[in-house]
Amino acid sequence: MTKGYIREIFLNRPLPEDSYLAALPALAPLRAGERLDLNAPVTFLVGENGSGKSTLLEGVAVAMGFNPEGGTRNFSFSTRDTHSALGDYLTVSRSAYPRDGFFLRAESFYNTASYLEDAYQAELHLGTGTPYGMRSLHAQSHGESFLALVQNRFGGEGVYLLDEPEAALSPARQLTLLGQIHQLVGEDSQFLIATHSPILMAYPGAYLYLLSEGGIQRVDYRETEHYLLTKRFLEDPERMLRYLFSEDDTI
Template structure:
């Protein structure tokens, strides 16, 4: 089991921020950020759209040395340069150990990662990169299967894994399988930081859950999160919920 995190916390250098009225510093989670401590195993960033989850996660990933569009530490392609300048204003407090593996997986640009793998494999003469992803072209699989193949085959343990909305392509069953995979990786001395909307994925018990809202960042238990409560109310009485949603 992991004893010491690879990344302990992130600090916003507030005195250097040019203006909290401009993007990305006006986002609620960034505007109120001082220091955020990471769980040595799993940390979740959750909240409604527009609260700054992906922006903060991206800044953390880039500060760790990942490509803004995703991939391992060795990926260095650029399809579009749209990442924020937040990474220039944060400081990561790292642990003693250095990760031997790592991957930044973001749903919105995973297609670009898959394309870059094919380009590198087509032009290279050495071992195929795709072999470490299960051997089958990611473009020849469904989005969900390509995601899950990456979780299973490419994530090797002893690493730091940054995941941005991995549930976007996964069925509920696959999301439950992912929780099992998270546990396997934790037992292989790994640390994960995950932005998600899925109550299933955020259910892993050895974790911190930070809910980002207009009031800033608050640590929550799973059952206290808006995601869990809304889903629970819907599943307990879908007819009543639909009645309120659809009544004119």
């Protein structure tokens, strides 16, 4: 079990009725006063595009003091103020405070890498190494730099929030990330991850929360559409493609 860096989350006051957040179906249970149990070493937020996964993850990050665009609590850069106000209405209940933490989101990773490069220009020039490795993150591929940050910067005894990390990673590198997650869990860390990846979702013992028109509900890995659809496709791709193409005369 985790140390309780994040035990549960709940709304500390009603969301504004004129906000799009109040109309987001996945947030209905929280609006009704329910608390979302996140007291597991690894929790995944899953669901279709637009279901609110990234919005909820970002809200938790902001409520915990992380920079909305990514990074640690000490990162102060801002390229565009687009985050929602959800973090102002969320309370994160915890019984312990982490030594380390990072909010890593695929869509703004370039900005995070730029901030880190500016902060460690001297170390990169001298070749003495940085908290994210020996090479500039911009001198590596997206996937390489993403993993370099996880492997070098994530120090354990921390809470790590990842938004769609699979966007940067091949299937093989997703397996590498799973190995890193498991190692860090063994070092008293906790993860909250928004993802579409059936590879990442397979982490043993993880909580999986499905965000949908029906709200938020905990589901089994093999009940997720991500698993079922991927399984059906891999078992008989020709059949799936015939069905798909017959439904679309433009292809």
